[in-house]
Amino acid sequence: MIMKSFFMSMFTTSCLLMPSIAFAAPKVEEVVHIYKKGQVIDFLLLTNKENYNKNFNAYRESFIKPAVEELGFTTLPSFFVDKNPIQGNISPDFLAIGTWKFEGTKNGWKVRDDALEKFMKRVPDLHAQRMRIWSLFNMSLYLIKEDKTFTTFSDKTYVLTSYWQKDKRKFKRFKKEMLKKIAAANGIVKIEFTDSRSPFGYAYNPEYTFISQWQSKAAFEAFLPKSKAMNTSAVKHVNQFYITHYAPKQTRKTTEP
Numbered sequence: 001m002i003m004k005s006f007f008m009s010m011f012t013t014s015c016l017l018m019p020s021i022a023f024a025a026p027k028v029e030e031v032v033h034i035y036k037k038g039q040v041i042d043f044l045l046l047t048n049k050e051n052y053n054k055n056f057n058a059y060r061e062s063f064i065k066p067a068v069e070e071l072g073f074t075t076l077p078s079f080f081v082d083k084n085p086i087q088g089n090i091s092p093d094f095l096a097i098g099t100w101k102f103e104g105t106k107n108g109w110k111v112r113d114d115a116l117e118k119f120m121k122r123v124p125d126l127h128a129q130r131m132r133i134w135s136l137f138n139m140s141l142y143l144i145k146e147d148k149t150f151t152t153f154s155d156k157t158y159v160l161t162s163y164w165q166k167d168k169r170k171f172k173r174f175k176k177e178m179l180k181k182i183a184a185a186n187g188i189v190k191i192e193f194t195d196s197r198s199p200f201g202y203a204y205n206p207e208y209t210f211i212s213q214w215q216s217k218a219a220f221e222a223f224l225p226k227s228k229a230m231n232t233s234a235v236k237h238v239n240q241f242y243i244t245h246y247a248p249k250q251t252r253k254t255t256e257p
Contacts, residue, residue, distance in 0.1 A: 029154035031077045031247045039144045040108040041099045045092040047136035055132045062123050071115050072101025077247035088239030108143050138204035140196040150190040152245040157214040161240045162206035170234030185223040188213040
C-alpha cells in the first residue's frame with residue numbers, strides 16, 4: 001500500500017510538471033514533383049507478383065540499366081497505392097512515374113517513341129519479362145504542355161482519380177461541377193492530366209486524371225458521398241485510390257508542422 005501511494009504520488013508530481021516539458025512534434029516530410037514542358041512522362045500502375053524480386057533483377061539488367069545509361073531515363077517521385085480501391089476494379093500496388101531525356105525538345109512524343117523502338121529491338125521479350133514480374137502493368141503516357149511543380153506532404157491525404165468519359169460535352173459539365181464540389185469541401189487539385197496515350201498492349205487511357213489533396217482521410221470520406229451522388233451519365237468508368245508519396249531521399253525534406 002505504501003509503494004502504491006509512493007508511485008501515485010510520483011505520477012501526480014510528474015503530471016504537474018508536464019507543462020514545463022517540451023515534446024518534439026512529428027516532422028512533416030515534403031516531396032517536390034517537377035514536370036517540364038515537352039517531357040513525356042510514363043504513368044505505370046503496377047501490381048507485383050509473388051516472385052517479383054527474382055525476376056525483377058533480370059529486368060533491371062536488360063532494360064532499366066541500359067535505359068538509364070543510354071537514353072537518360074529518370075525515375076520521378078512516385079506513389080504507393082492502397083490495395084483497396086475507393087472506386088474501380090483494379091488493385092495496383094504502386095504508381096511508378098518516369099521520364100526520358102528530352103533536352104527541351106518540342107516533340108516529346110518522338111523521344112518516347114524512339115526509346116520504345118530501340119528497346120523493343122534490344123529486348124524483344126520485354127513484354128514477356130514484364131508479365132513475369134507484374135500481374136498488372138497499365139501504362140499511360142502524358143505530354144507535359146507547360147512547366148508544373150507541386151508538393152506533397154506526409155501529413156496530408158492524397159487521392160488519385162481517373163475518369164473515362166461517355167459523352168464529351170456532358171463530361172465537361174460533370175468535371176466542372178465536381179471540381180467545384182472538391183473546392184467547397186476544402187480539397188485541393190494538385191495536378192491534372194489529359195490526352196493520354198499508351199503503347200500497344202498496355203492500354204490505359206482515361207480522359208481525365210488528377211491528384212487531390214485533403215487535410216485527412218476523414219475529410220475525403222466526408223466528401224466522397226457527395227461525389228458519388230453526382231449524375232454520372234457522362235462517365236463510362238472511374239478508378240480511384242488513396243496514394244502515398246515515395247521518392248529518393250535526396251528529393252525529400254522535412255519540416256516542423
